[in-house]
Amino acid sequence: MAALLLAGLVPVLGGCVPLLVGGVAVGAAAAHDRRDYTTFIDDQQIDFVATAALDDEPGLKGRGRVSVTSYNYLVLLTGQVRSEAEVALAGGVVSRLPKVRKVVNEVTIGPDIDFARKSEDVLLTSRAKLALFKVEVPDFDPTRVTVVTENGVVYLLGLVSVAEGDAAVEQVRYVPGVVQVVKLFEYQEPKT
Known part of the structure; x- marks a missing residue:
């Protein structure tokens, strides 16, 4: 069964093989990124x-x-x-x-946050990333936003348009458990 599953995944994963550049693996994330x-x-x-x-x-x-x-x-x-x-x-x-x-x-x-809080932050990061898929701005790609969560505060980084950034914040701020959303975006208007 595992061999059958693996055989089915090989064609799908073929495009996801990381490229090794300067000792660092670069994969699908780099393909969607607006950074060079x-x-x-x-x-x-x-x-x-x-x-x-x-x-x-x-x-x-x-x-x-x-x-x-x-x-x-x-x-x-x-x-x-x-x-x-x-x-x-x-x-x-x-x-x-x-x-x-x-x-x-x-x-x-202050003291290090405890394991339970760290686990909640990991869950919040995942929920925030999922919420980004609800952004309805043309050409928005949720994989272009980096999400970091620390003690309930969600930091959003990325090269986005103003409309994309505002829409991303609007989606993430309603994720249950988010204490605050901090925008660290750099704005880059889409090329027309």
Whole structure:
């Protein structure tokens, strides 16, 4: 049975084989993205380098959790640390990295969120992504929006038109459990 299922999926998955570029796998997500491939790859590299830099920073070791999301050279930092100085340190470390254009530092002061809250955030992210499929703006592709959820706050990143961004926020804000929606979109009007 498994062999039959696999045989049926091979033709479907043929177009989904990731392309390895500079050691980073690029697949179907890149095909729909409005960023060029170089920017797409650079953003993935910024994620890895920034995470490693934060992990190696002596002033942050064992003092909390900071997550990194890069989109079009804008870096979103989320998580929790124990002091305002650590929030500033995390932002400073990332802002000095090559190719980082801007840092949006949403790290909060306090204990790490618990496993239950992290699980709820994963569920909210999934629900928000599903809600984006209800956006009824011509040429809108929900895969072009990156969704990050931290402690009930949903951050939306992407290159979208104003109409797409507004419609996306309108759909996500009604997802049960969402505390707030933060737009970090960059606006790019469709070419006519």
